[in-house]
Amino acid sequence: MIRELDPSRYQAYFFDLDGTIYTGSKLLPGAGELIAHLHQLGKKVMYLTNTTVYTREQCRSRLQSMGLNPEYDDIMTAGYAAATYLLQEQQKVRALVIGERALAQELDGMGIVLTEDPLSATHLIVGLDREFTYDKLAAGMTAVRNGARFIVANPDPFCPVPGGIIPDSWPIAKAIEAASTLRIHAMTGKPSAYYTEQALRSSGLEAERCLMIGDRLETDMMMGMNSGVHTALVLTGVTTPEDLLQSKIVPDYVFATLADLLKQL
Incomplete structure (x- = not known):
């Protein structure tokens, strides 16, 4: 397992939303600071969510209300x-x-x-x-x-x-x-090959230059494992440390919060 994140390795960072960037209407610890830092480094930032109850425009509005300002084309929903x-x-x-x-x-x-x-x-x-x-x-x-x-x-x-x-x-x-x-x-959503292909096409990058960051083993982490995209699990959503120990799905990195990921950048 890769344990130390090398910032130069990745040009695009794919983020899940619920349980990763925010819960409800509040950003999770380190989310805002991490996104700002990635933009300063010139990295591509995309938001890949399995939601069907919000449109891409609604997702963008929610993120804007929390202080983030994503490009419309950098948001993908399962819908x-x-x-x-x-x-x-x-x-x-x-x-x-x-x-x-x-x-x-x-x-x-x-x-x-x-x-x-x-x-x-x-x-x-x-x-x-x-x-x-x-x-x-x-x-x-x-x-x-x-x-x-x-x-x-x-x-x-x-x-x-x-x-x-x-x-x-x-x-x-x-x-x-x-x-x-x-x-x-x-x-058609995560972890399908179809969803991943659309995200990679939008990013313009090869899979090994991208990092998928999310809170679910069966969708976010499996999406990466199926495609060659590297994966970072955050323990701010549905997956617990106990779930991780019992699962055959092994992410490349594990962080308690996005603030911990930021420390390695």
């Missing part, structure tokens, strides 16, 4: 990745969305045709939905059994919120999979 994935499909797309308004907005903003009719849908797109109902389950099942491609925006089982966690996209997707008896066709 945005789903939209770009659909744009590359070889057929005319009519997407049925099970998710919240931001997911539909990301798709619509990229020119994806949306439908509420499961029988006319060519694709089913699933994200976190805090108003998921039996009727939505039935609609998703009907779409998939009628031939719609089953796309899940992100594989997170739960999402951290102030004071605890809530179910994320994956439990909803698995409920539809169980009801339809048909498998999920693709997943």
